[in-house]
């Protein structure tokens with residue numbers, strides 16, 4: 001009896017897992033479909049500021065990076081377009097880039113937003129609604145609304161930025177659901193994408209996010225998004241302030257180009 005129960009449980013776990021995590025490509029046709037599909041560069045920023053912090057990209061460097069994207073013919077897209085592009089419902093531009101910021105720091109409004117507007121670039125910010133308008137170093141609701149009217153998309157980074165894998169299920173659910181509800185109420189559009197706080201995630205958390213109506217979630221797993229990616233474990237390329245910020249930025253972007261040129265598969 002116990003054996004049958006365990007077997008049934010295993011089957012249920014495998015089946016439910018499959019709905020969240022796509023199985024790896026098995027056939028040549030699947031691998032070809034992935035290779036032929038879009039390759040989406042998702043950049044991950046936190047702060048744009050001249051203060052000394054690895055999370056803060058200096059303002060002039062951020063400006064140069066945005067200019068580089070424009071000069072290279074990159075076209076910025078939204079999470080909805082990424083989703084539709086991967087599903088084959090939308091033809092994406094040749095060099096699609098999703099510019100993302102985590103946490104919703106005030107400098108995204110004061111420093112990054114003017115530069116994004118200058119170059120006509122779109123971006124996505126994953127905010128922590130419990131911090132929004134509560135602390136001086138985070139943006140307030142009016143600033144978020146103003147940014148949304150200027151080409152920025154706001155999505156969820158959970159309600160209070162906890163380490164999700166350390167929480168019981170009911171708290172994971174409330175973090176994901178309350179942030180979604182509060183953002184939808186304040187901003188008046190569906191919230192269907194999130195970034196995992198601290199980048200950590202697992203199959204169980206991904207399943208809860210999917211149950212609550214999210215369509216995708218971003219990690220800090222280093223890589224390029226393509227049709228082999230998992231909607232609930234989307235790769236990003238983090239951009240930090242380092243000793244050689246610009247050199248590191250170019251190398252990270254160059255990695256993408258060589259990746260495409262040589263047709264390397266990541267799985």
Ligand SMILES: [Zn+2]
Nearest residue numbers: 102103197198
């Ligand atoms: Zn964060």
